[in-house]
Amino acid sequence: MSARGASVSGTVAPGYEPVLEAFGAAVENDVDTGAALCVLQHGEVVVDLWAGVADGRTGREWEADTPSVVFSCTKGLMSILLARLVQEGRLDYEALVTDYWPEYAAAGKASTAVKDAISHRAGLSAPRVDWSRADILDWDRATTLLAEQEPLWRPGAAWNYHAITHGWLTGELVRRVTGRMPGDYLSQLVAEPLGVDAWVGLPDEVQDSVAHMVVGPTLEALHLRQVEQARLVAVDWPFRAMTLGGALPDRLVGDDDGFNRADVRRAQIPGAGGIGSARALATIWSATVTETNGVRLLDDATIERATRVQSSGAPFFAVPGPWPRWAMGFQLDSEARRYLGPESFGHDGAGGQVAFADRRHEIGFAFLTNRMEADDPRGTAIVAALDRVVGSSAAVRP
Incomplete structure (x- = not known):
C-alpha cells in the first residue's frame, strides 16, 4: 500500500486510514x-504496518515480525511484571x-520504598563510580554495585530519570520475588502465553534477525551539544545516567557498539535492552x-493502583521542561509524552520508540524505528492520528 509516497506493507482496518497516512x-x-507500527483495539489487530530497511549494511528489508531494540519501552514491560506480582499479592508497592x-x-537506603525505587525516586539515576561494559553484562555485579551505592539524593524526596539503572532495580525485585531472572519471567508470564516474540536477553x-540501529541527524546534533555541555560542569549527572560512566556509548548505539552488540543484546539489561x-x-x-x-495480564483494580502519579514536575537535576509523569514505573500521558489521555499508560524509548x-x-x-532521532515527532503524530480515529465514529469495531 502507499501513503505519501512511502512504500508500506501490511493491513489497516476500515476507518483507520489516517493512521496509515x-x-x-x-x-x-x-x-x-x-519502522513498524501495530495497533490492537478490543483485543484484535486493526493496524499492522511495516516499511523500509531493517539493516542498511546488507539491505535486509523490514518484515512483519522484525524484532528491534525497544530501549526504555523495556521499563514498561518490567512495570507490567511488577504490577502482576502486586496483583498476586507477592509484592507490595508500599513495602520497603x-x-x-x-x-x-x-x-543510607534502608528506608527506600518499592514505589520510590520504581518511580525514579531511588537516588540512583547514575553511578558515582565508572562502570564498564563487563559490569552491565554481569547481573550480580550490576545489582551489587547499585545496592552498595550511596544515593545522589535522599530516596523518595525527589525524582530524576533512571535511564539505565531503573531496569536493575525493577529486575532484581522480580528476581527476588519469583526466583527467576526478569527475562525468564517475561517469557513465562507474557511472551509464551501470548505467543509473541519479545525478550529481555x-x-x-x-540475533541476525534484529534491526540494526542507526543514529539520525537530530540525535547526532543533540549528542554534540550534550558533549559540549558536559565539559562545562564537574559531573553531568543526566548525561552520566545514559553512559554509566563509560559502559555504554552516549547515543546508546554505534556501528558495533552499545545495543548493536550481540553480547549486550544477549545480556539482561531491563532498563533499555x-x-x-x-x-x-x-x-x-x-x-x-x-x-x-486468551490472556488478560492485569485486572482493573491493579491498573488503578499501578497508574497513580508518583513523580512529576521538575526533576532533581535541572533540565528544561516539559517534564514527563511517572506512576509505578509506568509513563503517563503528559505534555512531554502524549498518549490518548488520562486512561493511557506505557513507556516510550530512545530514538522514537512508543508503546502503551x-x-x-x-x-x-x-511504534518502533531503527532510525533514532531526538525529540522525535513521528510516534507523537501517529498517536495523534489514532486519537482522531478512536475519538470519532470512523473506525469500525473489529
Missing part, C-alpha cells in the same frame, strides 16, 4: 532504515525494598487492558 509520513524519508532485597539497605538464534517486534509489544499492552489471545495501552479505548499500541 501518519505512518507513511513517518517513514517517507527513510532510505537505509525502517529491603523486605525483598536486604543488601539494598547499604549506604536475546537468544543467539535470533528489551527486544521485540511492534506486533509483540502492541499485543502485550493490549493484554494489560483487555483479553487478548489505553483503558478507555482498549488499545494496545507500538
Whole structure:
C-alpha cells in the first residue's frame, strides 16, 4: 500500500486510514532504515504496518515480525511484571525494598520504598563510580554495585530519570520475588502465553534477525551539544545516567557498539535492552487492558493502583521542561509524552520508540524505528492520528 509516497506493507482496518497516512509520513524519508507500527483495539489487530530497511549494511528489508531494540519501552514491560506480582499479592508497592532485597539497605537506603525505587525516586539515576561494559553484562555485579551505592539524593524526596539503572532495580525485585531472572519471567508470564516474540536477553538464534540501529541527524546534533555541555560542569549527572560512566556509548548505539552488540543484546539489561517486534509489544499492552489471545495480564483494580502519579514536575537535576509523569514505573500521558489521555499508560524509548495501552479505548499500541532521532515527532503524530480515529465514529469495531 502507499501513503505519501512511502512504500508500506501490511493491513489497516476500515476507518483507520489516517493512521496509515501518519505512518507513511513517518517513514517517507527513510532510505537505509525502517519502522513498524501495530495497533490492537478490543483485543484484535486493526493496524499492522511495516516499511523500509531493517539493516542498511546488507539491505535486509523490514518484515512483519522484525524484532528491534525497544530501549526504555523495556521499563514498561518490567512495570507490567511488577504490577502482576502486586496483583498476586507477592509484592507490595508500599513495602520497603529491603523486605525483598536486604543488601539494598547499604549506604543510607534502608528506608527506600518499592514505589520510590520504581518511580525514579531511588537516588540512583547514575553511578558515582565508572562502570564498564563487563559490569552491565554481569547481573550480580550490576545489582551489587547499585545496592552498595550511596544515593545522589535522599530516596523518595525527589525524582530524576533512571535511564539505565531503573531496569536493575525493577529486575532484581522480580528476581527476588519469583526466583527467576526478569527475562525468564517475561517469557513465562507474557511472551509464551501470548505467543509473541519479545525478550529481555536475546537468544543467539535470533540475533541476525534484529534491526540494526542507526543514529539520525537530530540525535547526532543533540549528542554534540550534550558533549559540549558536559565539559562545562564537574559531573553531568543526566548525561552520566545514559553512559554509566563509560559502559555504554552516549547515543546508546554505534556501528558495533552499545545495543548493536550481540553480547549486550544477549545480556539482561531491563532498563533499555528489551527486544521485540511492534506486533509483540502492541499485543502485550493490549493484554494489560483487555483479553487478548486468551490472556488478560492485569485486572482493573491493579491498573488503578499501578497508574497513580508518583513523580512529576521538575526533576532533581535541572533540565528544561516539559517534564514527563511517572506512576509505578509506568509513563503517563503528559505534555512531554502524549498518549490518548488520562486512561493511557506505557513507556516510550530512545530514538522514537512508543508503546502503551489505553483503558478507555482498549488499545494496545507500538511504534518502533531503527532510525533514532531526538525529540522525535513521528510516534507523537501517529498517536495523534489514532486519537482522531478512536475519538470519532470512523473506525469500525473489529
